[in-house]
Structure formats: structure tokens, C-alpha cells
Amino acid sequence: MKRFLLQVERNCISGALVLLPILVFFVLLEKVWKFFQNYGEKFAHFLRLDLFLGKYATDIAGGIILLVLVYLSGFVMRLAFLKHFAEWMDEKLMIFLPGYEKNKKEAEERLLKRDSKPKPVTDLPILLKNGNFWQPAHLIEEDQNGGAVVFVPNAPAKDQGQILIVSSSDIKKLSETTLGNLDNSIKSFGKGILSFK
Known part of the structure; x- marks a missing residue:
């Protein structure tokens, strides 16, 4: 009986950890959609779309406003200041929203899959074999002949280090x-690296 209760407790905790990011994502999505529906209603009323589209005018106008905003945001993201601000926001969201990083990564992968042309490997986290130990590094580039260019940062500075040309067999992709x-992790002298996969 005790074993069964332990199993139930473990399953409940695992289920909560899976459902929490999904729940947070849908709550945020609902709030964002309500925000655009509110402005969509005003926009639809202003253009008199509600007279011939009825209750659907709010959703259609809200969706159009959202699409226009997404398009303009992509255009404006080319400005360096806004790109740095978006990266800063991403870091904060990763800390405070469980599952945000995983959901964002999945969304980016889905968007990249639409490109038919394969993109070259650039700047991926790896472990580099160095004698009897492994070093955290960035995979910059790989070629067809089994060679790889890696950047090995000097802790705690993540953007200072050495560029090495190594064999692909000496790297382990994370x-x-x-x-x-x-x-x-490099900034904090390797804390947490053992849990990376």
C-alpha cells in the first residue's frame, strides 16, 4: 500500500510538472487574445464591420491587429536596441515562467522547419574532450570531413577564450x-554543467 501511495504521489508530481508550463502558456495566450479582442471590437465598430460580420467582426479585427503587430515587431527587431531588450526579456521570462524556454525552443524549431534549405550549424553548446576531461565550449562550425571549429570560453568571461580546430569525434553536443x-554556467565557474544533456 505504501509503495502504491508513493507511486501515486510521484505520478501526481510528474503530471503537475508537465501541465504547469502548458497551463501558463494558455493563460498568457488567453490574456493576450482578450487584449486584442478589446481593440478589435473598437476597430470593427469604427469600420462598421460589425454590421455585416456580426459577432465574428471582433475576432477578425483582433486577429488582423495581432498579425500586423507581429509583422511590424519582426521588422523593428532589426534595430539593435530592441533586439537587446527582447533578449533581456527572454532571460527574465526563463527565470520566472517554468517551461517558457522549452515552449519557445519548440516554436522556433517549428518555424525553422518551414525553411527547405538546411541551415549550417552555428554556435551550439558542446563538451570538448581534452585528454581525460571535458570542457564546455561552443560549436561554431562543422565540415563534411569530420573537422569542427570550436570556441572555448575562459571562465567567468563567456566571450573571451580560444578558437580551436578539432575532430568531430572529440565533441559531445548538448x-x-x-x-x-x-x-x-560558465559565468558561475561551471555550476550546473553536470546536469546538462
């Missing part, structure tokens, strides 16, 4: 780890 997490 596919489930983001570059931001690796850099944060």
Missing part, C-alpha cells in the same frame, strides 16, 4: 541545453 544556460 542538444537539450541552450547556449544561454551554458554561458550562465
